[in-house]
C-alpha cells in the first residue's frame with residue numbers, strides 16, 4: 001500500500017512535467033502556424049528560389065501542425081528512472097524543449113525500448129518504471145515497478161500495484177484500443193523484430209497477436225517512414241467485422257497511411273461478407289481450384305458464335321467451330337492470357353480466312369494485308385470478334401461455374417465427384433446471393449489467368465518521389481507528406497506494398513495466400529495466428545506450401561506469446577477444456593486475470609432457446625459496462641439476430657462463429673455450441689467462440 005500523501009506528491013511531480021510538455025506543445029503549434037504564414041508571405045518575393053523555399057516551409061510547417069494538432073489523450077504515459085539518475089518520459093510523440101532537451105521520447109525510439117523490455121531479472125539500467133495515466137491534460141493515476149531495488153536511492157517512492165491489470169479491467173468498446181502504455185516484453189520483442197524479413201507471431205487466444213501486429217506496423221512506419229509509408233503497409237484480416245474492430249488502432253497511434261482489408265475486399269470493387277460452410281470453403285480454397293479455373297479461362301464463351309460465315313467476292317468463307325476452337329487453343333498455348341492476346345487471336349482468324357480464300361480460288365484475291373484490311377472493315381466481322389473473344393472480366397468467368405455442365409467439365413479428374421457436387425450446390429445460388437469471401441480469391445486467380453488488355457505504358461510514378469516543385473528538398477516533413485500523398489493516390493488495385501501484415505493467418509486458405517502474395521511480391525511480412533484456432537478443413541500441407549510460396553525465401557523470425565490478456569481465468573478454463581478434446585497436450589497461454597465469476601453453461605429445450613437467448617443477453621447487458629457479443633452457428637446467425645430484434649442496445653453485436661474470429665466483447669453468449677462443434681473443424685471454431693469474452697460468458701445449448 002502507498003500512503004495517500006506520497007501518491008499525491010508523486011502525481012504532482014508528473015503533473016508538473018505534463019504541464020511543461022503541453023506548454024511546449026502549444027508553443028510548437030504556434031510557431032508552426034507562424035512558419036506556415038511566413039512561408040506564404042515569401043511568395044511575394046516572386047523569384048523561383050524563394051518559391052521553392054516557400055513550398056518547403058509551408059509543407060514542413062503544415063505537416064508539423066498536423067502532428068501537433070492531433071488528439072493527444074495519454075500523450076505521456078511512461079517514465080524511466082535510470083541507474084545514472086537520468087529520467088526519461090515516454091509518450092506517443094517525441095518532443096524537445098526550447099534548449100533541445102528531450103521532454104518526451106517517442107515510444108518507438110530505441111531509447112524507449114527499455115520501458116517495455118526491462119524486467120527485475122534484466123533491468124537494463126532501469127531502476128523504476130512508471131506508467132502514467134491521464135485524462136486530457138490531467139494526471140489521474142500512476143503505477144510503478146521497482147526493477148532494481150538495490151540501485152534505488154532512499155528517497156525514491158514506489159506507488160500503485162500494476163498498470164497492466166488496471167488496463168485490462170477497463171470495459172471493451174466497439175473498437176480495439178492501442179496498448180502502447182502496457183506492451184509487455186515478449187510482445188515488444190516481436191514488435192521491434194527486423195523490418196525486412198518475415199516475422200511470425202503465434203500464441204493462444206487473447207495473447208495480443210493482433211495488438212502486436214498493429215503496433216509493429218506503427219513501429220515500422222516510425223523506423224523507416226519513406227520505405228513503409230511510401231510503399232505502403234497492407235493489413236489483412238479475416239472479416240469486415242474484424243477490420244472495423246481494429247480500424248482505429250493505427251490512427252490512435254498517429255499513423256494513417258496503412259491500408260486495411262478483409263479477405264473479402266482485397267479484389268477491387270468487391271466486398272464479400274458471406275461465408276461458405278467449411279467443407280465448401282475447403283474445396284474453394286484448395287490449390288486444385290487453379291486447374292479448374294485454368295480450364296474455365298480457356299473455354300469458349302457461353303452462347304458465343306459457333307462458326308464464322310462471310311461472303312467475299314461472291315464466295316462463302318466459313319470457319320467451323322472445330323477450327324475456331326483450334327485457333328483458341330493455339331493462341332492460348334504456353335500460358336498466354338486471354339485478354340492480352342485478343343489481337344493475336346484476331347490475326348489468326350484473318351489468316352485462316354485468307355488461306356481458305358486462296359484454297360477456294362477466289363478471283364482477284366488481293367495480297368494478304370489488303371484482304372485483311374477489307375475484312376476488318378466489315379461490321380459483321382467486328383460483331384463476330386466481339387462475341388467470340390470478348391474482353392472477359394473475372395466475374396463473368398466465375399459465373400460460368402454456376403452452370404453445372406461446365407463446372408463438372410472443368411472439375412473432371414481434378415476434384416472428386418463429391419467435391420464437385422458440393423461446388424455445384426454452392427454455385428447454384430451465386431446469382432441470387434452473390435459471392436462468398438472464398439470466391440474473392442478465385443476472382444483474383446481468374447484475373448491473373450485472364451490478364452488485362454494491353455495498354456500503352458505510361459511512365460510509372462515513383463511513389464517515393466516528392467510533389468513537383470520541392471523535389472530538391474528532402475526534409476523529414478517533406479518525406480512524410482509525400483508518403484501520405486502516395487498513400488492517398490494509391491490505385492485501388494495497388495500491388496507493390498512494402499510490408500504485408502496478415503492477421504488470423506491460420507484461416508487464410510491456399511488460394512487466399514496466392515491472392516495476398518500477389519500484393520506483396522517484394523514485401524516483408526508480419527504473419528500472426530494460432531493453428532489451434534483454424535477452421536480450415538482442407539489439406540494442412542497444401543496450406544503450408546501456399547503460405548511458404550507467398551512469403552518467399554526471406555529469413556523467418558518466430559515469436560510465441562504466452563499470456564492471455566483477454567479472458568478471465570474462469571472463462572479461459574472453459575475454452576481450454578474444449579480444445580483439450582482435440583489436443584490434450586497443447587501448450588496453452590496463462591490467463592492473468594481472475595474475476596471470481598464462473599461462466600454460465602445451460603442446456604434448454606430447443607423451443608425455449610430464443611427466449612433463453614434474449615434473457616441471457618439482457619442479463620449480460622446489465623452486468624457489463626462494455627460490449628456484448630452473441631455467437632451463433634454459421635447457418636443460424638440471421639435467425640438468432642431475429643430473436644434479438646427487440647433488444648435495442650448499440651453495445652450488442654450478433655455474429656456467426658466464423659465472424660467471431662479475432663473479436664472481443666465484455667460479455668458473450670454462445671448459442672447452440674453443439675451445432676458449432678458438429679461442423680468440420682468445429683471444436684476449433686468453438687474454442688474461438690468460447691475465448692472472446694473478457695468478463696462474462698454464457699453458453700446455451702439446445703437439449
Ligand SMILES: Nc1ncnc2c1ncn2[C@@H]1O[C@H](COP(=O)(O)OP(=O)(O)OP(=O)(O)O)[C@@H](O)[C@H]1O
Nearest residue numbers: 179182183184205206207208209210211565566662
Ligand atoms: N500488453 C497489453 N496491455 C494491455 N492490453 C493488452 C496487452 N496485450 C494484449 N492486450 C489486450 O488483450 C486483448 C487481446 O488481444 P488481441 O486481440 O491482440 O489478442 P490475439 O492474440 O490476437 O487474440 P485471438 O487470437 O484470440 O484473436 C485485447 O483487448 C488487447 O488490447
